[in-house]
Structure formats: structure tokens, C-alpha cells
Amino acid sequence: MxxxxxxxxxxxxxxxxxxxxxxxxxxxxxxxxxxxxxxxxxxxxxxxxxxxxxxxxxxxxxxxxxxxxxxxxxxxxxxxxxxxxxxxxxxxxxxxxxxxxxxxxxxxxxxxxxxxxxxxxxxxxxxxxxxVLYQQDLSLDLSRNSFSGSLPVLLTRLNNLIYLNLSSNGFTKRIPRGFDLILGLKVLDLHGNMFDGHLDSEFFLVTNASHVDFSSNMLVSSSPEKLLPGLSESISYLNLSHNQLTGSLISGGELRLFASLNVLDLSYNQLSGDLPGFDFAYELQVLRLRNNRFSGFIPNDLLKGDLYY
Structure with missing residues (x-):
């Protein structure tokens, strides 16, 4: 008992x-x-x-x-x-x-x-x-996780965001518009996801970001004829490699897209046509264009020896 x-x-x-x-x-x-x-x-x-x-x-x-x-x-x-x-x-x-x-x-x-x-x-x-109201600058690194689905639109409302790294996840569908409205954003790294849809022309034209990496996704060009209509002078690092980009880097004369770039990586896409001279890209130090469909002659300015491929 x-x-x-x-x-x-x-x-x-x-x-x-x-x-x-x-x-x-x-x-x-x-x-x-x-x-x-x-x-x-x-x-x-x-x-x-x-x-x-x-x-x-x-x-x-x-x-x-x-x-x-x-x-x-x-x-x-x-x-x-x-x-x-x-x-x-x-x-x-x-x-x-x-x-x-x-x-x-x-x-x-x-x-x-x-x-x-x-x-x-x-x-x-x-x-x-x-x-989204912050008194201090915000850096957000959620890379190398298992996030999936659409990218939350609320991220484009983080007005004090200066650094966003969502690389190496499983995000899908289109990259939401609005990141160009975050005036202080300096780094936007979305590589290694499964984003599709067109590159956002508005973002690339007006963003204040200096480092943009959209590589290793399934993105296509802003139009079938050309990669982008223009590029913000603030961007110094641009990596769009390993996507499904098509079109030419030249449209109606040399398209002076890359004048302010230090690093440009467009490798492993489906870009075609002649290469621009790059004689206007005074700051360019790294240029990667391999595994595309370019034709014609190699511009002399690419043979100067001060570029890293």
C-alpha cells in the first residue's frame, strides 16, 4: 500500500x-x-x-x-x-x-x-x-540554410538594410521587386538558389549596391536581345554566372554597361554575338565570359594583360 x-x-x-x-x-x-x-x-x-x-x-x-x-x-x-x-x-x-x-x-x-x-x-x-523601423544599420546573413519557397516581400521593406546574404538556400520563383528602394543597401547576395524569371531592369539601373551576386540560379535576361538596358554606376562587383541569360552585350553600338565594374562574371550562360571592346571599362580587373556562345574577334583591349580571367 x-x-x-x-x-x-x-x-x-x-x-x-x-x-x-x-x-x-x-x-x-x-x-x-x-x-x-x-x-x-x-x-x-x-x-x-x-x-x-x-x-x-x-x-x-x-x-x-x-x-x-x-x-x-x-x-x-x-x-x-x-x-x-x-x-x-x-x-x-x-x-x-x-x-x-x-x-x-x-x-x-x-x-x-x-x-x-x-x-x-x-x-x-x-x-x-x-x-520595418530600425535606428541602426542592419546586416542579415541567412546563407547556407534550408529556406525554400518564395522570398518574403517584407525583406524589401527593411529600410536600414545594408547587407543581405541569402545564398545557398532553396528559394524559388522570382526575386521580388523593391530592393532598389533600399537606399543604403550595399551587398545583395542571392547566389545558389533556384530563382527564375527576368532580371529586374529597374533594380540594375538605380540600385546603390556595390556588390551584386545572383549567380547559380535560373534567371533570364531582361529581354531576348540584350542582357540589360543599363547598369548603375554604383555596382563594382557583378556576378550573373551559371544562369540562363541570352542576348548580346552589344545592341545598337557598344553598350557601355560595364564602365564602373571591377569584377564581371557572366560565365556559363547562353550569351551570343560579338564582344564589346571594353576600352571604356577602366576599372575592370576580373572578367569571366567562358562557356557562352560569343563569336567574332577578341577585342584588342582584352589582350592588354592587366585583366584576370
């Missing part, structure tokens, strides 16, 4: 410990505090500390997916939620893989600790009312 009572007492304490709010639960409840209107009751009716599983993860909460006692996904799309959202609380969900809350009426700001979301692979907060 004493052994039975001791066993029941142990189970009681284990059960009580299982009900203690975990870090994940506290983070979700903190987010819930900002909800002003939940027209379907999807969140407010189920997110409470009385409905927690034995392992401490609220898998019975609507929109919450658990894995091994941790919150792995929060999916709250298309609910009409009106909330003052503090997305920084989700950084406390150390095993969070997916965060999707698109098509609501959420306000607030995109946190500057978005790089601290250690396990996050999918983020979609599109079609909301978020603002």
Missing part, C-alpha cells in the same frame, strides 16, 4: 511538472496578448494554459504543431486577425521550423533579431500591415 501511494505521489508530481508553462508556451501566450480581434475565435478560444499536453507542448492549440515536446510550426493564415504583433517573441521557440501568418491585419514591426530564429526554414507574414 505504501509503495502504491508513493507511486501515485510521483505520478502526481510528474503530471504537475508537465503542466508548468514551458518557454514555448510563454512565448505563444505573449503573442496572444496582442490580439485585438479574432473574428473566428480560432486563437482566443483554444490558446490557454489549461489545454497543454503531458509533454508540455500545446498541440491541441489551433494552428500549433508540436514535435518532440517543442513547437515546430505556427500557422495562422487567412484568419482576419487584428493584432499588435511582436514577432521577436518567436525567437524563443528554438525548434520553430515554420511561421506563417499571411493575409491578416497584423501591425507592428519586423524584429531586428530575425537572424536569431535558429531553426526557421519557412517564414510568411505577407499581406499584413507590418512596418
Amino acid at each position: 505504501k509503495l502504491f501511494r508513493l507511486l501515485m505521489l510521483c505520478l502526481f508530481f510528474l503530471s504537475a511538472m508537465g503542466q508548468l508553462p514551458s518557454q514555448d508556451i510563454l512565448a505563444l501566450l505573449e503573442f496572444k496578448k496582442g490580439i485585438k480581434h479574432d473574428p473566428t475565435g480560432y486563437v482566443l478560444s483554444s490558446w490557454n494554459d489549461e489545454s497543454i499536453d503531458f509533454d508540455g507542448c500545446p498541440s491541441s492549440w489551433n494552428g500549433v504543431v508540436c514535435n518532440g515536446g517543442n513547437v515546430a510550426a505556427v500557422v495562422l493564415d487567412n484568419l482576419g486577425l487584428s493584432t499588435e504583433a511582436d514577432l521577436s517573441v518567436f525567437a524563443n521557440l528554438t525548434k520553430l521550423v515554420k511561421l506563417s501568418m499571411s493575409n491578416n491585419s497584423m501591425t507592428g514591426k519586423i524584429p531586428d533579431n530575425i537572424g536569431d530564429f535558429k531553426s526557421l526554414e519557412f517564414l510568411d507574414v505577407s499581406n499584413n500591415l507590418f512596418q
